[in-house]
Amino acid sequence: MSALTRFLGDTPLRVLVKLVVISLIVGFIMSVFHWTPWDLLSGVRDMVLHLWHTGFAAVSDFINYILIGAVIVVPIFVISRILSYRR
Numbered sequence: 001m002s003a004l005t006r007f008l009g010d011t012p013l014r015v016l017v018k019l020v021v022i023s024l025i026v027g028f029i030m031s032v033f034h035w036t037p038w039d040l041l042s043g044v045r046d047m048v049l050h051l052w053h054t055g056f057a058a059v060s061d062f063i064n065y066i067l068i069g070a071v072i073v074v075p076i077f078v079i080s081r082i083l084s085y086r087r
Contacts, residue, residue, distance in 0.1 A: 008015045030036070 005011055010018075
């Protein structure tokens, strides 16, 4: 068995035939739905950008929650430490 056959998993001719058949089927399905490779790339790009912005929005919300809570918690902590220091 040659290195190329081992790498491809079958003989080069059989792999080529399989790839042509699969490409034909995928191309037909994409044509039926009026999809182009650029549409798929744009969709992936838009999904990544949406996840990116959603992730940073979540971090922003997380920081806002901490700051809002700190407005109440920190003064109470400081007051309780001052009162316990006097004892």
